[in-house]
Amino acid sequence: MKRMLSAVWxxxxxxxxxxxxxxxxxxxxxxxxxxxxxxxxxxMDFTRSSAILTVLLFLLPLGxxxxxxxxxxxxxxxxxxxxxxxxxxxxxxxxxxxxxxxxSSFAELQGRLEAVGYRTRLTDGALTAWxxxxxxPGRFLYLCATFCLFAGIFISLTARTSIRGTVIExxxxxxxxxxxxxxxxIALGKGTGLFLSKxxxxxxxxxxxxxxxxxxxxxxxxxxxxxxxxxxxxxxxxFYRFAAPDLPAGYxxxxxxxxxxxxxxxxxxxxxxxxxxxxSMEDPGDGSDPxxxxxxxxxxxxxxxxxxxxxxxxxxxxEYNQGGYRLSFPDSRRLVIIDFIQDYGVILIWTSAxxxxxxxxxxxxxxxxxxxxxxxxxxxxxxxxxxSRAEGRNRAQASVFHEALDALESARPAAT
Amino acid sequence: xxxxxKLIPQLLCWAGMVLVLARGFSGLRRVVAAAAPxxxxxxxxAACVLFRxxxxxxxxxxxxxxxxxGFLLLWGASVAALYRSSVRGGELSPVERVLRSPAFAGFAAxxxxxxxxxxxASRLSxxxxxxxxxxxxxxxxxxxxxxxxxxxxxxLPSQVTVSRTGSMAAVVSLLIFSSSYxxxxxxxxxxxxKVMKFAHDFVHQFMESMLIPDHLFIRDYLWxxxxxxxxxxxxxxxxxxxxxxxxxxxxLAIGFEPLPSVAHIRRGAERRKIxxxxxxxxxxxxxxxxxxxxxxxxxxxxxxxxSVEYWDPKPLPVAADASGEIFIPRKGEVDLEDGKLHxxxxxxxxxxxxxxxxxxxxxxxxxxxxACAICKPDGYGQAEGTxxxxxxxxxxxxxxxxxxxxxxPVPIPxxxxxxxxxIDGLTLINNWGGTVQSTARVKEGGK
Numbered sequence: 001m002k003r004m005l006s007a008v009w010x011x012x013x014x015x016x017x018x019x020x021x022x023x024x025x026x027x028x029x030x031x032x033x034x035x036x037x038x039x040x041x042x043x044m045d046f047t048r049s050s051a052i053l054t055v056l057l058f059l060l061p062l063g064x065x066x067x068x069x070x071x072x073x074x075x076x077x078x079x080x081x082x083x084x085x086x087x088x089x090x091x092x093x094x095x096x097x098x099x100x101x102x103x104s105s106f107a108e109l110q111g112r113l114e115a116v117g118y119r120t121r122l123t124d125g126a127l128t129a130w131x132x133x134x135x136x137p138g139r140f141l142y143l144c145a146t147f148c149l150f151a152g153i154f155i156s157l158t159a160r161t162s163i164r165g166t167v168i169e170x171x172x173x174x175x176x177x178x179x180x181x182x183x184x185x186i187a188l189g190k191g192t193g194l195f196l197s198k199x200x201x202x203x204x205x206x207x208x209x210x211x212x213x214x215x216x217x218x219x220x221x222x223x224x225x226x227x228x229x230x231x232x233x234x235x236x237x238x239f240y241r242f243a244a245p246d247l248p249a250g251y252x253x254x255x256x257x258x259x260x261x262x263x264x265x266x267x268x269x270x271x272x273x274x275x276x277x278x279x280s281m282e283d284p285g286d287g288s289d290p291x292x293x294x295x296x297x298x299x300x301x302x303x304x305x306x307x308x309x310x311x312x313x314x315x316x317x318x319e320y321n322q323g324g325y326r327l328s329f330p331d332s333r334r335l336v337i338i339d340f341i342q343d344y345g346v347i348l349i350w351t352s353a354x355x356x357x358x359x360x361x362x363x364x365x366x367x368x369x370x371x372x373x374x375x376x377x378x379x380x381x382x383x384x385x386x387x388s389r390a391e392g393r394n395r396a397q398a399s400v401f402h403e404a405l406d407a408l409e410s411a412r413p414a415a416t
Numbered sequence: 417x418x419x420x421x422k423l424i425p426q427l428l429c430w431a432g433m434v435l436v437l438a439r440g441f442s443g444l445r446r447v448v449a450a451a452a453p454x455x456x457x458x459x460x461x462a463a464c465v466l467f468r469x470x471x472x473x474x475x476x477x478x479x480x481x482x483x484x485x486g487f488l489l490l491w492g493a494s495v496a497a498l499y500r501s502s503v504r505g506g507e508l509s510p511v512e513r514v515l516r517s518p519a520f521a522g523f524a525a526x527x528x529x530x531x532x533x534x535x536x537a538s539r540l541s542x543x544x545x546x547x548x549x550x551x552x553x554x555x556x557x558x559x560x561x562x563x564x565x566x567x568x569x570x571x572l573p574s575q576v577t578v579s580r581t582g583s584m585a586a587v588v589s590l591l592i593f594s595s596s597y598x599x600x601x602x603x604x605x606x607x608x609x610k611v612m613k614f615a616h617d618f619v620h621q622f623m624e625s626m627l628i629p630d631h632l633f634i635r636d637y638l639w640x641x642x643x644x645x646x647x648x649x650x651x652x653x654x655x656x657x658x659x660x661x662x663x664x665x666x667x668l669a670i671g672f673e674p675l676p677s678v679a680h681i682r683r684g685a686e687r688r689k690i691x692x693x694x695x696x697x698x699x700x701x702x703x704x705x706x707x708x709x710x711x712x713x714x715x716x717x718x719x720x721x722x723s724v725e726y727w728d729p730k731p732l733p734v735a736a737d738a739s740g741e742i743f744i745p746r747k748g749e750v751d752l753e754d755g756k757l758h759x760x761x762x763x764x765x766x767x768x769x770x771x772x773x774x775x776x777x778x779x780x781x782x783x784x785x786x787a788c789a790i791c792k793p794d795g796y797g798q799a800e801g802t803x804x805x806x807x808x809x810x811x812x813x814x815x816x817x818x819x820x821x822x823x824x825p826v827p828i829p830x831x832x833x834x835x836x837x838x839i840d841g842l843t844l845i846n847n848w849g850g851t852v853q854s855t856a857r858v859k860e861g862g863k
Binding site: 349 | 618621626632633679682
């Protein structure tokens with residue numbers, strides 16, 4: 001059992017686990033790309049539906065957690081060894097290990113190492129020398145970032161739910177639970193930030209007496225009943241009446257049209273007739289946004305089969321009446337198509353981005369300016385040994401280490 | 417004679433491959449010298465069987481897949497090498513023992529010979545059709561070159577060493593360079609297309625996953641940066657990154673290899689001598705991956721600027737009759753049944769549409785826009801059983817011209833009669849207008 005656990009731990013904490021799992025996904029992606037144009041989406045769907053791939057994906061955050069544990073363990077053990085604590089030094093903690101032939105005194109060596117810039121600590125039977133700053137905090141942040149990224153991707157891919165809804169001014173806010181207040185106002189304005197050119201605000205009244213209303217914006221996405229409210233597209237809810245010479249009874253309906261920005265066309269079939277309306281919003285030409293101002297004028301093209309039988313422009317509330325064709329737009333309202341998204345991976349992925357940035361900011365200057373270099377000379381239960389490790393400038397460290405060993409050797413009394 | 421001259425790059429690459437393999441598996445020269453030509457001959461035979469029994473582009477696809485598979489293996493090996501580079505050499509692992517065995521040397525040389533032979537056979541069949549005599553001559557030349565390469569390797573100084581991954585990098589890059597001479601075996605072009613598609617899908621998925629608002633709400637300057645990820649350039653740059661990374665990783669892995677432990681040696685001069693020798697060895701081992709990098713650069717150049725002359729006739733102006741119908745006679749100024757692409761230009765007032773008529777290898781006439789539904793309408797040229805989209809360099813086998821989708825030319829409905837083809841002018845103009853409008857989002861920067 002212990003051997004099995006050890007083997008499992010060996011796999012989970014292996015540096016090769018993540019590249020291997022990613023390599024498998026890469027191969028799958030390439031394979032998928034042979035059969036479909038949308039390989040990425042297909043692979044995501046495949047991963048969601050396949051237990052094996054889900055487990056393979058889960059190995060990524062698990063392996064990252066294993067690496068955090070393993071590297072933190074090594075770091076603590078090394079610190080303990082360098083602090084001169086008793087006990088053996090496990091293999092692999094240092095870059096180089098050398099067995100010394102006989103016991104030596106480290107006092108002279110201490111002075112020599114201090115002279116070349118190392119800080120030292122001489123305890124009973126052990127000399128520790130070090131210089132520079134440890135890069136472990138940066139490495140730790142990097143590993144945490146990797147964990148957050150993989151965990152975020154895993155959660156997002158396997159547990160994300162999305163429900164689409166249409167938010168229309170004056171109508172109920174379309175929450176999945178069904179209980180909500182009505183949409184009081186949808187406002188679109190100019191953005192003031194560095195990234196967003198527009199500012200969208202959806203104001204919803206409280207759902208009951210005394211309940212407080214809510215306001216939803218663009219980014220960062222607002223939350224409602226545990227779901228993110230993710231605005232996708234803008235459109236217009238249009239109520240129109242239409243009559244034609246061969247359709248005297250007329251036809252009227254409420255329609256949801258995705259016709260934002262101005263100029264974008266949407267088609268509306270008139271059921272049971274050969275008529276089709278192509279509708280779009282007119283660009284006022286004065287730089288204003290009709291969706292923001294609410295002064296909407298609609299351009300229409302009426303087709304009978306393939307023939308265009310009428311074209312024109314009708315403002316909201318206005319009417320077109322020519323050649324027996326009558327088209328009126330008594331009511332138009334702003335609408336927003338939104339997705340209610342439950343996804344706990346999003347925060348983890350953004351956290352990982354911050355951690356990656358922090359790790360880079362911490363690690364890079366340390367690595368360039370003052371990388372950690374450590375040496376340990378000890379007379380312990382395993383005999384007299386010396387260890388060396390460097391996080392950078394390895395050649396300089398090796399040179400000092402070798403000279404220290406030479407000094408120890410030469411200081412030893414000649415054999416009789 | 418011309419055919420033999422056309423095979424010179426492939427045969428030189430083949431000799432280079434054998435030379436590197438013989439040095440990479442030092443002490444197993446005879447195994448390499450026997451297995452590599454055998455693989456070459458087997459590859460040639462396999463290619464001939466493929467061309468004989470499989471239709472259209474499938475056989476080229478299989479050979480290209482084999483070369484691509486080698487490139488994928490190189491990627492895996494390079495990552496593994498980088499990971500291994502941080503471990504100081506101790507006892508050989510069982511895998512390493514296998515990798516150093518004569519059986520593996522034979523297998524590797526045979527496996528390298530297979531695609532090399534197939535590529536040469538493809539070149540031969542693409543040039544003039546492969547006769548038995550020419551195939552036999554090719555096999556004999558390959559064997560002679562392999563023995564010559566082994567003989568040359570014998571004379572190389574013993575200090576010149578090649579790492580396992582270094583020799584793999586050289587073999588794969590030479591294979592890729594060989595195949596880049598044949599349009600339908602080229603890897604870099606399709607790679608850039610796949611990268612472009614991946615970048616597009618990734619950005620889309622990323623924005624959706626991270627709940628980032630759509631482009632409607634993003635500032636123009638920012639969207640223009642994001643738009644770079646949707647352009648052709650990202651395909652080329654991303655492709656270059658994927659292309660060169662494995663060789664760079666291998667060079668880095670060699671550079672990161674730990675120097676031998678000399679801490680137990682108490683004489684400084686001896687230590688320095690050992691370390692200097694190790695450093696010299698390391699530098700020598702980087703030479704082959706560096707050369708592989710140069711070969712890959714050449715392959716990219718060959719792919720981007722192929723020395724192929726495309727058949728790209730100047731569009732002939734055509735007009736519609738009173739009913740708006742365009743008529744192109746089957747035999748007239750041009751012969752529609754000659755298997756060549758024939759371009760036409762139709763103008764209606766301010767509007768115009770460019771299209772072509774082609775007889776596919778299946779004997780069917782097809783009328784298509786000189787544009788696809790994805791790229792900027794830079795048009796198509798014809799070469800080696802394919803038409804090429806000038807904008808994205810995608811090759812479309814002639815068999816699939818007339819079928820919609822992807823980067824295929826947009827097919828136009830037409831009526832085929834005994835005297836020629838009849839096309840509705842309005843349909844043509846509308847189709848062209850729709851296609852150009854829908855591809856207008858593609859950024860400038862193409863041809």
